[in-house]
Amino acid sequence: MVSFNVLVLVALLYVAFLFFVAFLAERRAERGKSAWLRTSVVYTLSLSIYCTAWTFYGAVGYAARSGLEYLTIYLGPTLVMVGWWWVLRRLVRIGRTQRITSLADLISSRYGKSTALGVLATFIAVVTATPYLALQLQSVTLSLAVFVGSEGRQWGADELNSAALWVAGGLALFTVAFGTRNLDANERHHGIVIAIAVEAVVKLAALLAVGIFVVWGVAGGVGPTLSLIDASPISQWDQSAGRWVGLTFVAGAAFLCLPRMFQVLVVENSDERHLATASWAFPLYLMLMSLFVVPIAVVGLNVMPAGSNPDLFVLTVPLAEGRNGLAILSFLGGFSSATSMVIVATIALATMVSNHIVVPIWLRQTRRGAVMSGDVRYVVLLARRLSILGVLGLGYIYFRLSGGGTALAAIGLISFTGVVQVLPAMIGGIFWRGSTRVGAAAGMTIGFVIWAWTLFLPSFGADAVVPQAVLDAGPWGIAWLRPQALFGVSGMDPLLHAIFWSLALNALAFFAGSVLSFPTPMERLQGAQFVNVFEHSADTRTWTRSTAEAEDLLIMAQRILGATEAQTLFQSEAARQGKTGYLPDVTPGFVDRLEREMAGSVGAATAHAMMGQLVQGANVSVEDLIAVADEAAQILEYSNRLEAKSAEQDRTARALREANEKLTALSIQKDAFLSQISHELRTPMTSIRAFSEILRDGGPSRNEAAKFAGIIHNEAQRLTRLLDDLLDLSVLENGQVTLSPSLGTLRDLLDQAVAATGAEASVLRIVRRRADEAVALSTDLDRLTQVFINLIANAQKYCDAPAPELRIDVRRVGAQTVVDFIDNGHGIETASQQVIFEKFSRLSDQRKAGGAGLGLAISREIMGRLGGAISYLPGQGGAAFRVVLPGPDALAAE
Amino acid sequence: MMRLPPTPVFLARSTYRQRRMRDVLRSLPVVGAVLMALPLMWPGSGPDAISLSHVLIYLFALWAVMILATFVVVRWLRPDPSPADDAPPPVDGAV
Numbered sequence A: 001m002v003s004f005n006v007l008v009l010v011a012l013l014y015v016a017f018l019f020f021v022a023f024l025a026e027r028r029a030e031r032g033k034s035a036w037l038r039t040s041v042v043y044t045l046s047l048s049i050y051c052t053a054w055t056f057y058g059a060v061g062y063a064a065r066s067g068l069e070y071l072t073i074y075l076g077p078t079l080v081m082v083g084w085w086w087v088l089r090r091l092v093r094i095g096r097t098q099r100i101t102s103l104a105d106l107i108s109s110r111y112g113k114s115t116a117l118g119v120l121a122t123f124i125a126v127v128t129a130t131p132y133l134a135l136q137l138q139s140v141t142l143s144l145a146v147f148v149g150s151e152g153r154q155w156g157a158d159e160l161n162s163a164a165l166w167v168a169g170g171l172a173l174f175t176v177a178f179g180t181r182n183l184d185a186n187e188r189h190h191g192i193v194i195a196i197a198v199e200a201v202v203k204l205a206a207l208l209a210v211g212i213f214v215v216w217g218v219a220g221g222v223g224p225t226l227s228l229i230d231a232s233p234i235s236q237w238d239q240s241a242g243r244w245v246g247l248t249f250v251a252g253a254a255f256l257c258l259p260r261m262f263q264v265l266v267v268e269n270s271d272e273r274h275l276a277t278a279s280w281a282f283p284l285y286l287m288l289m290s291l292f293v294v295p296i297a298v299v300g301l302n303v304m305p306a307g308s309n310p311d312l313f314v315l316t317v318p319l320a321e322g323r324n325g326l327a328i329l330s331f332l333g334g335f336s337s338a339t340s341m342v343i344v345a346t347i348a349l350a351t352m353v354s355n356h357i358v359v360p361i362w363l364r365q366t367r368r369g370a371v372m373s374g375d376v377r378y379v380v381l382l383a384r385r386l387s388i389l390g391v392l393g394l395g396y397i398y399f400r401l402s403g404g405g406t407a408l409a410a411i412g413l414i415s416f417t418g419v420v421q422v423l424p425a426m427i428g429g430i431f432w433r434g435s436t437r438v439g440a441a442a443g444m445t446i447g448f449v450i451w452a453w454t455l456f457l458p459s460f461g462a463d464a465v466v467p468q469a470v471l472d473a474g475p476w477g478i479a480w481l482r483p484q485a486l487f488g489v490s491g492m493d494p495l496l497h498a499i500f501w502s503l504a505l506n507a508l509a510f511f512a513g514s515v516l517s518f519p520t521p522m523e524r525l526q527g528a529q530f531v532n533v534f535e536h537s538a539d540t541r542t543w544t545r546s547t548a549e550a551e552d553l554l555i556m557a558q559r560i561l562g563a564t565e566a567q568t569l570f571q572s573e574a575a576r577q578g579k580t581g582y583l584p585d586v587t588p589g590f591v592d593r594l595e596r597e598m599a600g601s602v603g604a605a606t607a608h609a610m611m612g613q614l615v616q617g618a619n620v621s622v623e624d625l626i627a628v629a630d631e632a633a634q635i636l637e638y639s640n641r642l643e644a645k646s647a648e649q650d651r652t653a654r655a656l657r658e659a660n661e662k663l664t665a666l667s668i669q670k671d672a673f674l675s676q677i678s679h680e681l682r683t684p685m686t687s688i689r690a691f692s693e694i695l696r697d698g699g700p701s702r703n704e705a706a707k708f709a710g711i712i713h714n715e716a717q718r719l720t721r722l723l724d725d726l727l728d729l730s731v732l733e734n735g736q737v738t739l740s741p742s743l744g745t746l747r748d749l750l751d752q753a754v755a756a757t758g759a760e761a762s763v764l765r766i767v768r769r770r771a772d773e774a775v776a777l778s779t780d781l782d783r784l785t786q787v788f789i790n791l792i793a794n795a796q797k798y799c800d801a802p803a804p805e806l807r808i809d810v811r812r813v814g815a816q817t818v819v820d821f822i823d824n825g826h827g828i829e830t831a832s833q834q835v836i837f838e839k840f841s842r843l844s845d846q847r848k849a850g851g852a853g854l855g856l857a858i859s860r861e862i863m864g865r866l867g868g869a870i871s872y873l874p875g876q877g878g879a880a881f882r883v884v885l886p887g888p889d890a891l892a893a894e
Numbered sequence B: 001m002m003r004l005p006p007t008p009v010f011l012a013r014s015t016y017r018q019r020r021m022r023d024v025l026r027s028l029p030v031v032g033a034v035l036m037a038l039p040l041m042w043p044g045s046g047p048d049a050i051s052l053s054h055v056l057i058y059l060f061a062l063w064a065v066m067i068l069a070t071f072v073v074v075r076w077l078r079p080d081p082s083p084a085d086d087a088p089p090p091v092d093g094a095v
Helices: A004-029 A040-050 A054-082 A087-097 A103-110 A115-150 A156-180 A190-219 A221-230 A241-257 A258-268 A272-291 A293-303 A312-319 A322-367 A378-401 A408-431 A435-455 A469-474 A496-518 A520-533 A550-561 A563-576 A589-603 A604-614 A622-630 A632-695 A704-731 A745-757 A783-796 A855-866 B007-041 B051-077
Strands: A744-746 A765-766 A776-781 A806-811 A817-821 A869-872 A878-886
Touching: A004 A115, A004 A156, A004 A190, A004 A322, A040 A190, A040 A258, A040 A272, A040 A322, A054 A115, A054 A190, A054 A241, A054 A272, A054 A312, A054 A322, A054 A408, A054 B007, A054 B051, A087 A103, A087 A258, A087 A272, A087 A408, A103 A115, A103 A258, A103 A322, A103 A408, A103 A520, A103 A604, A115 A156, A115 A312, A115 A322, A115 A378, A115 A408, A115 A435, A115 A604, A156 A190, A156 A258, A156 A322, A156 A378, A190 A221, A190 A272, A190 A293, A190 A312, A190 A322, A221 A293, A221 B051, A241 A258, A241 A408, A241 A496, A241 B007, A258 A322, A272 A293, A272 B051, A293 A312, A312 A322, A322 A378, A322 A604, A378 A550, A378 A589, A408 A435, A408 A496, A408 A520, A435 A496, A496 B007, A550 A563, A550 A589, A563 A589, A563 A806, A589 A604, A632 A704, A704 A855, A704 A878, A744 A745, A745 A776, A745 A783, A776 A783, A783 A817, A783 A855, A855 A869, B007 B051
Parallel strands: A765 A806
Antiparallel strands: A744 A776, A806 A817, A817 A878, A869 A878
């Protein structure tokens, strides 16, 4: 006998261990040491969420009721895995190239990024997954109840319900904590995948341990076990061929169509080679999982009193034999199976619900669309968290309503049959270019309705939803609509009947709808990309010309991808085009790339809609459609080659053009500066000369003489300052400067700089997060402070907001620490951003500035000398400068 | 003096082998499915009735053979060139 409290303690310790493992994995991944988290072993183990509590407990019950039929549930996926070259390889490649986030996203993306299809697929997924989630809650509570029962107490409905609520709450917490850290579904969930891999090992070990105990400990070896099997009530081999083939097929198909399997198979896949390993390793896992099922069932039927629930033999047999340790291990195995499935299924469903239902509705509500204020990223994350709670809540409600009781296997099979309704649209979509949105919608709708009518609704029992009279005579007495004898096909096994009719009519409607309708250009483009994913993975263009400004795109991208990611993306694209800075030219290729990156976060349909609001060009052109046509494949290849060549020339030309523009601008600026500098030098000179002449000639009173001398002194100082600046710059530029490195913290430097500019007393409000500023520095601190002073002083001078404010953000980007100085003024025009770091450049009226326009040029030289960098950061609202602090070794290299 | 065989023959042969290995891989699920359905044709009752334990052993043996076959073929298979990261390679020489 195991005390219930001990059991709860063990379970809690186990959960704490899982939290710890997940946390550790996330930490390592953040530090970029994620290689070991992403091996093919971990990938294979993560696939094991196919084996839920249904496998762990239900398979034995299934075997005790219907003999070997349970094997079909594992043979189907085995065939799919062994045949990975056919379907899975294609799915994974498509998932990677198109940045697919979920099953609904695949369907929506394939059929022209259709929002409606995404909603439909999401709806089917949620409805079919709900009973399955309830099933997991039920199995955990039932297994707890077994231990309570062994203490001699009996749990009533209230205790079962509250236990289920606790389990659901704990799972929600775990999933929210580790499942919604990253927005980008393509940024994989390291913590969760590792936790699931650990759970996969635990459940396999538990089931094997119980099996070994049963065969060698109870039955007395392999030979006696086999004779026990042949003497058992299930020894007759009279398997219905229809069910055998039908169930194998449904299990294989469900393996592809279950949202959670799609999540681990396709979305979390980080390397296609892992699939090759999993193709034999996962069937091996399945085989080991089902190896001891029949022995456990037979021994259970033998030793347990008649009428005991065969679904719980895995627990009750060790308990009855007095093996408490084994029973606890077995409980943990069942717990692992249930929790890992719930976590992944919830994440997959929450991604679908937030990307295909919540965000589109929210976008429509706010109207202003992509350029609205506020953080889209935050909304999506919140939607995802709420969806997790919602999905788990649905599972719990179903658990309460159904009240348990139905055999585990029955619920599982109903769920499988429902989810498989996506299969024709999915397989058709990736193999057949002729499939269309209309066909997919028709097939999925009809299949789902028939599934609900023939299997799902009757599963609640006669008179629960569907009255007995309708079951017997059909609705309104129409006999050929009877749920379990559609079109007069009576006498068929109800499950097989439902599988046959739903899939047959689904496929027929899909085919007919596709053949009779005409696809939109976007559908045809996407269809070509999906079907020919191995021939030309190169992206076809869906945007041809665009009126969008790079800065607008950056603002939108920052709200969805996050500031750092978006800036990195824009920077790398600009570098690819041969430009410096953060704003690349808005080419159709770039717009496509950006859309695909965003699709990784919010799904293809939403990303496309948001881009559409900014990029108002015609999105598919005749040329693009020609590229799709097969006959044009050769032309396409030829033009691709030409394009590759001309891309290189494009880059050079762009670089030259940019350099030329810069030179022209500089030359104009230089001319302006020369007249400027002579003016700057002359003005003080004039006053100095005039006043000194007055003094020389005598005449002014003593008071006046002092005043004149003061003016002369001030003007001389101004001259000195100007000459100092010029000298400083020339010294820096010629590399004659000697740096004196010392140690200090960033916070002290910023304090000094703020004090030196007198910014504390001025109208400019400075917003800092002092906690972030505890960065140790080893560099020339005086020089660095000079740069900070310059930037703060600039904000004081030029920030034109009514309540000027300067935000100083310190953050890490990759291995570097950057300091962003962002004010709330109206910023610097894109055209001017190119030249502000050049000498003598000054944008506004020079009187107001009171300097010669050398500050930023000096700052840039200093940062270059120190081994850091300074650049203008567009798209922040106001003027923003980013200082990249020198790394620890920067000075050593000098 | 020994003459080495010209390399193109060897290369073509290996490419040819790769193709056939893929064909084997494609055929595996089909063969497996047929063999899995085979026990359905065995008599369940009557004088030649087959016992459940025999079916069980047959199915698990078949399973093991399929796993082994896939393992061997996958080991032979050269990895497909996987698409590089979506990000295009950075270009040096930016002005």
